[in-house]
Amino acid sequence: MARTIGSHGPTTMEAIRKAGLRLIFQHGYEAMSLRQLAAEVGIQPGSLYNHISTKQELLADLIQDHINDLLRELETALRDKEGAVERLRAFVAFHVSYHMTRKREVFIANSELRSLDPRNYEAVVALRGAYEQRLAEILTDGVAEGVFDVDDVQVATFAIIALLTGLCSWYRPGGRLTKDAIIAAHEKLVLSGVMPRSAKPSPSGRDGIKTE
Amino acid sequence: MARTIGSHGPTTMEAIRKAGLRLIFQHGYEAMSLRQLAAEVGIQPGSLYNHISTKQELLADLIQDHINDLLRELETALRDKEGAVERLRAFVAFHVSYHMTRKREVFIANSELRSLDPRNYEAVVALRGAYEQRLAEILTDGVAEGVFDVDDVQVATFAIIALLTGLCSWYRPGGRLTKDAIIAAHEKLVLSGVMPRSAKPSPSGRDGIKTE
CATH class of the missing domain: 1.10.357.10 (Tetracycline Repressor, domain 2)
Structure with missing residues (x-):
C-alpha cells in the first residue's frame, strides 16, 4: 500500500500494477524479473523504485x-x-x-x-x-x-x-x-x-x- | 511418457519426477532450472538428459x-x-x-x-x-x-x-x-x-x- 506519489505517480503505479499482474499471471512471481517488469511498463529498471520498494x-x-x-x-x-x-x-x-x-x-x-x-x-x-x-x-x-x-x-x-x-x-x-x-x-x-x-x-x- | 530405462533408470526417473513436482509446486515451472532440478535429485545436470529430454x-x-x-x-x-x-x-x-x-x-x-x-x-x-x-x-x-x-x-x-x-x-x-x-x-x-x-x-x- 506504500505508494510513492510523485509527478505521474499514480498513473505509473497503475501501469506497474497492471504489468505485474500480467507477468505474474503468465510466468509466475518468481520467474518475473524487475527488469522485465520495467520493460513492460516502458520505464528504466531504476525508476521502478520510485513506485515500489520490492x-x-x-x-x-x-x-x-x-x-x-x-x-x-x-x-x-x-x-x-x-x-x-x-x-x-x-x-x-x-x-x-x-x-x-x-x-x-x-x-x-x-x-x-x-x-x-x-x-x-x-x-x-x-x-x-x-x-x-x-x-x-x-x-x-x-x-x-x-x-x-x-x-x-x-x-x-x-x-x-x-x-x-x-x-x-x-x-x-x-x-x-x-x-x-x-x-x-x-x-x-x-x-x-x-x-x-x-x-x-x-x-x-x-x-x-x-x-x- | 518417453522414459529412458537404463541402469537404475526407473528409480532415478522417479526421483526426478518427485523433485520436479516439489520444485514446480514451490517456485513455478518457469522459475525452476534444470540445474536446480539435478541438484535436488543429486545428479549432474548433464545426466538429466538420460531421463528426460526437456x-x-x-x-x-x-x-x-x-x-x-x-x-x-x-x-x-x-x-x-x-x-x-x-x-x-x-x-x-x-x-x-x-x-x-x-x-x-x-x-x-x-x-x-x-x-x-x-x-x-x-x-x-x-x-x-x-x-x-x-x-x-x-x-x-x-x-x-x-x-x-x-x-x-x-x-x-x-x-x-x-x-x-x-x-x-x-x-x-x-x-x-x-x-x-x-x-x-x-x-x-x-x-x-x-x-x-x-x-x-x-x-x-x-x-x-x-x-x-
Whole structure:
C-alpha cells in the first residue's frame, strides 16, 4: 500500500500494477524479473523504485488490494439483505459477478501465496479468513433460522467459495450463456446444496434439522 | 511418457519426477532450472538428459500422468455403480479421496497449463475434458432418470469439480475432521445441489421433477 506519489505517480503505479499482474499471471512471481517488469511498463529498471520498494511488496499489494476490494464490495452487496437465504443468494451473485472480471487477481491470490514472505502471508490469510467468515456467518445463521441443513459450516464455506471461484478457469465473456444464466445456475447449485433436501413431511421444520 | 530405462533408470526417473513436482509446486515451472532440478535429485545436470529430454516434457508428463491416473482410478470407482445418484456419490467420494493425496499434482495441473506448449496443452485439455465428461454423463443421466434437477450440465460439471478440488487448498491429514466426515460433507453438498429441492408433496416423484 506504500505508494510513492510523485509527478505521474499514480498513473505509473497503475501501469506497474497492471504489468505485474500480467507477468505474474503468465510466468509466475518468481520467474518475473524487475527488469522485465520495467520493460513492460516502458520505464528504466531504476525508476521502478520510485513506485515500489520490492517485488515482494508489489505481490503483497496486488493480493491484499484484491481481497480488500472483495471485502468492501461484498459489504455493499449484502447491505439491506435480510435472512440467510437472501444473503446467501446475494453472496453467490456478488462472488460470481466479481470473479468474472478478476481472473488474473484471483489466480495470483491462489497460486502465489507460496511466494509471500511470512509477514505478508499472515496478513493475506487473515484477510481471506475475514472474507470466508462472512460466508460462514450466513451459513451459521441459516442453520439457526432452520433454513439450511449443513453438515459442517467450515467445510461448506470452503467448498462454496471453491465452487464459485472455479468459474475463473472457464468463463469467457460472450460465451454460450449470459451472465445472468451463469449466476442463476450457481445460485441454484449453492442454495440447493445447503437447503434441506426433499424435506420429509414429519421430522422437517426447524427442530428437525441436524447441524451436527 | 518417453522414459529412458537404463541402469537404475526407473528409480532415478522417479526421483526426478518427485523433485520436479516439489520444485514446480514451490517456485513455478518457469522459475525452476534444470540445474536446480539435478541438484535436488543429486545428479549432474548433464545426466538429466538420460531421463528426460526437456523441462517441457517433464511438465507435460507430470500433468498427463496425473489426469490419466485420475481417469483410470475413476473407472474403478464407478465400476458396478448403478443409477446416477449412486454414481455421483461414488464420483464425489473418489475425487475427494484422490485429491487428499495429490495436492502438488493438482496444483500444477491447474496453475501450469500456461506453461505447456500448444501440443501438450491440447493433449492435457483433451484428457481433462474426458474426465469432466464422465461427470457430465452422470449428471445428464440423472436428469433423464428424473433424479437430478440441473440448470446447465456444463456449468454444474465445472462447478462440482471446482468444489471438490477446493479441498486441496485446506486439507491437512490429521485435522479436525476424519476423512469420512469430509467425504460425507462433500457428498451432501453436491448431491443436495443437484437433487430437486424440498420436493413438494404433490408433484414429486420421478414424473414431477422439472429438468428445465
